[in-house]
Amino acid sequence: MATKKFMYLNRRSSFGTVYAIESLEVVLIAAAFEQDVSLAFMDDGVYQIVEGQETDGIGMKNFSKTFHALGDYDINKLYVSKESLEERGLSESDLMPLVYEDEDDDWEEKPSVKVVTNDELKAIMSEQDVCLSF
Amino acid sequence: MATKKFMYLNRRSSFGTVYAIESLEVVLIAAAFEQDVSLAFMDDGVYQIVEGQETDGIGMKNFSKTFHALGDYDINKLYVSKESLEERGLSESDLMPLVYEDEDDDWEEKPSVKVVTNDELKAIMSEQDVCLSF
Amino acid sequence: MLHTVNKSSFERNSLQSCLNTIDDTSVILFIEDGVINAANNANSSMIADLAASGRVFALQGDVEARGISPKLADNIKLVDYAGFVDLVVEHGTAVSWV
Amino acid sequence: MLHTVNKSSFERNSLQSCLNTIDDTSVILFIEDGVINAANNANSSMIADLAASGRVFALQGDVEARGISPKLADNIKLVDYAGFVDLVVEHGTAVSWV
Amino acid sequence: MKFAIQVNEGPYQHQASDTAFQFAKAAIENGHEIFRVFFYHDGVNNASRFTLPPQDDRHVVNNWASLDIKNAEGEPELVVCVAAALRRGMLDESEASKNSIEGNNLHPAFRISGLGQLIEAGIQCDRLVVFGD
Amino acid sequence: MKFAIQVNEGPYQHQASDTAFQFAKAAIENGHEIFRVFFYHDGVNNASRFTLPPQDDRHVVNNWASLDIKNAEGEPELVVCVAAALRRGMLDESEASKNSIEGNNLHPAFRISGLGQLIEAGIQCDRLVVFGD
Numbered sequence A, B: 001m002a003t004k005k006f007m008y009l010n011r012r013s014s015f016g017t018v019y020a021i022e023s024l025e026v027v028l029i030a031a032a033f034e035q036d037v038s039l040a041f042m043d044d045g046v047y048q049i050v051e052g053q054e055t056d057g058i059g060m061k062n063f064s065k066t067f068h069a070l071g072d073y074d075i076n077k078l079y080v081s082k083e084s085l086e087e088r089g090l091s092e093s094d095l096m097p098l099v100y101e102d103e104d105d106d107w108e109e110k111p112s113v114k115v116v117t118n119d120e121l122k123a124i125m126s127e128q129d130v131c132l133s134f
Numbered sequence C, D: 001m002l003h004t005v006n007k008s009s010f011e012r013n014s015l016q017s018c019l020n021t022i023d024d025t026s027v028i029l030f031i032e033d034g035v036i037n038a039a040n041n042a043n044s045s046m047i048a049d050l051a052a053s054g055r056v057f058a059l060q061g062d063v064e065a066r067g068i069s070p071k072l073a074d075n076i077k078l079v080d081y082a083g084f085v086d087l088v089v090e091h092g093t094a095v096s097w098v
Numbered sequence E, F: 001m002k003f004a005i006q007v008n009e010g011p012y013q014h015q016a017s018d019t020a021f022q023f024a025k026a027a028i029e030n031g032h033e034i035f036r037v038f039f040y041h042d043g044v045n046n047a048s049r050f051t052l053p054p055q056d057d058r059h060v061v062n063n064w065a066s067l068d069i070k071n072a073e074g075e076p077e078l079v080v081c082v083a084a085a086l087r088r089g090m091l092d093e094s095e096a097s098k099n100s101i102e103g104n105n106l107h108p109a110f111r112i113s114g115l116g117q118l119i120e121a122g123i124q125c126d127r128l129v130v131f132g133d
Helices: A019-033 A043-049 A064-073 A082-087 A118-126 B019-033 B043-049 B063-073 B082-087 B118-126 C014-021 C032-038 C048-052 C060-065 C081-090 D014-021 D032-038 D048-052 D060-065 D081-090 E016-029 E041-047 E060-066 E082-087 E093-098 E116-124 F016-029 F041-047 F060-066 F082-088 F093-098 F116-124
Strands: A005-010 A036-041 A078-081 A099-102 A108-111 A113-116 A130-133 B005-010 B036-041 B078-081 B099-102 B108-111 B113-116 B130-133 C002-005 C027-030 C056-059 C077-079 C094-096 D002-005 D027-030 D056-059 D077-079 D094-096 E002-007 E033-039 E078-081 E111-113 E127-131 F002-007 F033-039 F078-081 F111-113 F127-131
Touching: A005 A019, A005 A043, A019 A036, A019 A064, A019 F082, A019 F116, A036 A043, A036 A118, A043 A064, A043 A078, A043 A082, A043 D032, A064 A099, A078 A082, A078 A118, A082 A113, A113 A118, A118 C014, A130 C094, A130 F116, A130 F127, B005 B019, B005 B043, B019 B036, B019 B063, B019 E082, B019 E116, B036 B043, B036 B118, B043 B063, B043 B078, B043 B082, B043 C032, B063 B099, B078 B082, B078 B118, B082 B113, B113 B118, B118 D014, B130 D094, B130 E116, B130 E127, C002 C014, C002 C032, C002 C081, C027 C032, C027 C081, C032 C056, C032 C060, C056 C060, C056 C081, C060 C077, C077 C081, C081 F016, C081 F127, C094 F127, D002 D014, D002 D032, D002 D081, D027 D032, D027 D081, D032 D056, D032 D060, D056 D060, D056 D081, D060 D077, D077 D081, D081 E016, D081 E127, D094 E127, E002 E016, E002 E041, E002 E116, E016 E033, E016 E041, E016 E060, E016 E127, E033 E041, E033 E116, E041 E060, E041 E078, E041 E082, E078 E082, E078 E116, E082 E093, E082 E111, F002 F016, F002 F041, F002 F116, F016 F033, F016 F041, F016 F060, F016 F127, F033 F041, F033 F116, F041 F060, F041 F078, F041 F082, F078 F082, F078 F116, F082 F093, F082 F111
Parallel strands: A005 A036, A005 A130, A036 A078, A078 A113, B005 B036, B005 B130, B036 B078, B078 B113, C002 C027, C002 C094, C027 C056, C056 C077, D002 D027, D002 D094, D027 D056, D056 D077, E002 E033, E002 E127, E033 E078, E078 E111, F002 F033, F002 F127, F033 F078, F078 F111
Antiparallel strands: A099 A108, B099 B108
């Protein structure tokens, strides 16, 4: 099959709606199709990968740890809007330290998360063949 | 049964979601219970009672004409946020001319819609016993 | 690209987010409650330039359903569902700002 | 009255609409994604005065779920579900800004 | 105090039903009465006995059923709006047979009734709390 | 052109499913192919054969069925995500019996399958269009 660029656009936080977890479920399946996969986190979507989410108090499943598995599936392009973080009083250090092992660089562990400006995100989005919105 | 003040708070337009039509369905049922009923239209909810809605092009039911029936059910307190109208480039003359016949005034036909400021709305809301949000 | 926006900018931030990341060749189509953004109102300046360059469309059925036809902002182009399909064909990747 | 707000002011206008019509004795409780409004962020000024007068609450479970605990804005009072029930009991009519 | 609860959204898609359940549970645990929970709009989808969430997730429908909210006659006071239910394919045996549909999906802890039950709950209760999107 | 469509919301609560249907219909009428419609999130609720809207309203489920979207093998290409469906109580005969549930509610114009079908549609089609809330 042809290789296409797929972008998963995540704009909502983790637990108020189902979109975050069901987006992650698609991404994990998508890994098996060997396409070029990028994830974008904008607006309240940046809360999906914030460190320290604890769901005991709301009786819902804490799926946030699953983001750590993405690296093992070769999904390592997670773009986070700088402007969205800043508006929310967040910085990169508030995010989960998501990493992958780079097979082209002696399996060195590298960060999967990249904070980008909206202008950079614009350029990345322009290259996509398919955009799935959640 | 005791008489209570019920407010129906409508903040969404007519067709993008079901809330507008299903709110109106509650209001029509509520009429039979002889409570004190008020409707508030704020934010995009003001579009619910805009004149000239035509749904042939979207294949959905045009329930907007049902608002004309409210007067017959003695539901005649429809408060519309002045600020919400103005932001949207609308004025009272863009709204449906909803009326009721005042039994205390020789069945004279009177307007049901009253445009109020947010401050006036605040005072009206403060008096309510039950608020149903749509 | 074709960006579809289906919510009013009075209610949600999706139009703003779309405008923050839309490139110079993409167009916007307002559908569903997104057509509220096609009316002449306090938020019209958000899209005035894009509309002036012919890059803003609105779904006619949704415009009519919301009584917005007499209030349409300048330079908005109306399309029917077939026109929506044509926009998707012409403009490549579709991005939905749901 | 007790006003509950369950959406982020970055995404929706419900907090602003609540603030436009809240009277001088009512309190606000942030639940679900509404707790994003309880974090120290660019929109914090919207509720700073109300919070300073002790009238802003947030549901603790939702705050923790979104990793907001270390970022809480000043003067926000945390409650659990039993505290939510108490607020409804104490403050009369409940208004949900859904 | 006597509470009425209105739930406007279905399970899983929005947190509304979870929050409403936690609220109802806390109210009962603190000695209050839940007179009625009224499921409106997509809220009717909380009443499906077909619901099968993953093993490691909460079961929203069973959560509601576990509260065992009934009136003095022993009828469930988890009430699903009939008009909203039919529009969304939520049927009990009676509605199914009335409409010649084979099968039904209403969980027995719920019952289907009219919108009047929502208004009545608003009148009878000290407080009505709405949970939605 | 070959289109894929993703529907994220159920019938009636949001306009998304109506718009997606009108889009699909217009595409077919103008000579395009709808390769697959994938129903995800609450979108799975569009596939219920129990749906009974009022006589004077549109029937969203029958609208979809009327498009008669099938593949070369004659299977429906109105595809419902299995994980999202089970979580929300949308079952075909096979899922129902697998889980010892009496009854099922999937309309025969739809079929249940995995998320891979969405990705595959994205790969195979010239365009994928998402309709949601």
